Amino acid sequence: MDNYSAHKTPEVKQWLEEHSRFHIHFTPTSSSWLNMVERFFRDVTTKRIRRGVFHSVTELKDAIVDYVKKHNQNPKPYLWTAQARDILEKVKRAWQALLARGYALKKLAALQSIERLLEATTG
Numbered sequence: 528m529d530n531y532s533a534h535k536t537p538e539v540k541q542w543l544e545e546h547s548r549f550h551i552h553f554t555p556t557s558s559s560w561l562n563m564v565e566r567f568f569r570d571v572t573t574k575r576i577r578r579g580v581f582h583s584v585t586e587l588k589d590a591i592v593d594y595v596k597k598h599n600q601n602p603k604p605y606l607w608t609a610q611a612r613d614i615l616e617k618v619k620r621a622w623q624a625l626l627a628r629g630y631a632l633k634k635l636a637a638l639q640s641i642e643r644l645l646e647a648t649t650g
Contacts, residue, residue, distance in 0.1 A: 528551060528552075528553060528554065529553065529554050529561070534553070559614075563605055570598075571591060571594055574594065575590055575593075575594040576590065576591070611648055615641055615644050615645050616645065618641055619638065619641045619642065619645065622638040622641065623638065
């Protein structure tokens, strides 16, 4: 799951302690490509699953597979509009803010790597 603070509340932590079979793995904050995956699942939910009636798991699975097959008959690629330099600048500002507040002292190398990437995009 993402790093949204609601996933880290005391109530959630307590629940996880009581249900040890669940292990949470957080995605990196900079994983914006996952937003597209989330949007696809939203589309499946709103366009096929919601308000549907399924009498078994098999019916639900078949409905999802059918949606994906129809979707793939006319796929539309996602066109990323942000420039790499703009994204890297934003990440750099975030790291600088963390470093200034003392939250990321061990991650100075990450900021230096971003600066190298930025230098490479100018050439």
